[in-house]
Amino acid sequence: MKCNISRRVFLKGAGVAALAVASSAMLSGCSGDAVEEVVKKDVTVFFIYGGVKQNKTATVKVLKTDTTFNTALITPDKLPEGFKVAKQGEVAISADNTAEVEITVGTATKIVEVRFFVGQQQLPKTGTAEVAADATVVNASEIKMPDDYARMYEITNGQPAIGTDQDGKLYTVAILAAKEMTFSVQYKLDGTLLLVGTYDGLSNITTVSKKDLKEENLKYLEEKGYEPAGDGTVNGDVVTVKLQKIMGNVKVIYKYKNRTVDDTKSLELWIKDTKVTGETLKKQAPLDFPTSLRYTIDEGLFDVIWTGNSGVVNATVSSRF
Known part of the structure; x- marks a missing residue:
């Protein structure tokens, strides 16, 4: 069984993805300074290499209520030259609005959040x-999907563009389609x-x-x-079929001494029943x-x-007299 996606549906989904990236990028420039002052705070990031604090620092903006931030906010230009973040993920923010991030030698990379759409639904x-x-697009092979999504879906847009949302986070949109599975x-x-047994069908x-x-x-x-x-x-991945x-x-024929004593009756029995009791x-x-009064x-x-x-x-009966 093949998963067929019409050109119209594919282009419509790709249009949704492009619109999502473009509109979010525009929204990032719509926040007024006064609003940012109220809801955001600056966090000073110190970089640690080999247990030594480096001279270069970086600043990231987060919500005032945040106690952690994701290293995806540290763009490559904020890192010391020739270094990259050692381990991507959440970092604790200290009470004085500072944080420490481990770095290691290597080519600078950036982490892009991937948002998944099936049709127009996120x-x-x-x-x-x-x-x-310096990447502007993401190759589908670079995307790490949640295990259940990876089992059920495949990415149909091979190189989605990278955008920036209103919080300064890098992201892209992957359009998914259900894939065939056993x-x-x-x-x-x-x-x-x-x-x-088994059944081959679409995962959704x-x-x-x-x-x-x-x-x-x-x-x-x-x-x-x-x-x-x-x-x-x-x-x-299990189909349950109740049996x-x-x-x-x-047809039941009642006889007394080889003479039929009543009209033919009928009942339902399992086709594997080879015997039936008088009680039944x-x-x-x-x-x-x-x-019934006589027999x-x-x-x-x-x-x-x-x-x-x-x-x-052919059932038998006995006389009551």
């Missing part, structure tokens, strides 16, 4: 990409696992139609007397009145003779 989780300091299919009867499905399940699995179950009770439900017994219609017949195919159904067991999904039971 997904809640984000990813990252570490790119060269699901494990568990066939269960009243919670008991009877068979495990929530149900699997019972008519789309593999024919060889359905045939095997039918031979055992079972069939799907409905469509399969998807949870992660039910295949029932057949059975009393409950599901009782004698009519007034025959009682014997205890059985009685043979069920099947032809396909139809069967016949």
Whole structure:
């Protein structure tokens, strides 16, 4: 099964991504100085190499309430020449609005936040990409996706542009499409696992139609007397299919000393039932009145003779007198 994306849908999604980058970049210039004074604070960053504090410092702006900041705010031009951040991530801010960041020798890079879209909907989780300091785009291969996203989706825009949001954070937009994957299919009867199969489909499905399940699995179950009770439900990479017994219609003929004593009755039995008790017949195919006044159904067991999904039971009765 292939994941087909029309040119119209792809271009529409790419347009959303470009608009998101462009509009956020414009918004970064819309904050007035007075507003920034109220909500932002400057944090002085000291760089540590080999346990020694370097002469060069940097300044980053964060919300006044922030107690940490992400090293993605340290752009390459703020680093000492020939160095890069040793470990990307959150850094604690001291009470005096200073922070210390470990650096190491190497080509300067920058961390870009990756925001994921499926169509026009933004997904809640984000990813990252570490790119060269002068990069203006991100290659799809550089993007680290959350594990569950990586399992379900593939990136369709190969080199999304890098923008800057109103908080000065570098980011890009990745357009995702569901990818084909193999699901494990568990066939269960009243919670008991009877068979495990597979199903190939798009990762974002929530149900699997019972008519789309593999024919060889359905045939095997039918031979055992079972069939799907409905469509399969998807949870992660597992499809659960609830089973039910295949029932057949059975005619019951009651005889007393080889003489039929009542009209033919009918009941439903599982097609794998080869015997039926008199107790079952009393409950599901009782004698009519007034025959029931003269006869009682014997205890059985009685043979069920099947032809396909139809069967016949020759049952005996005893006289009450």
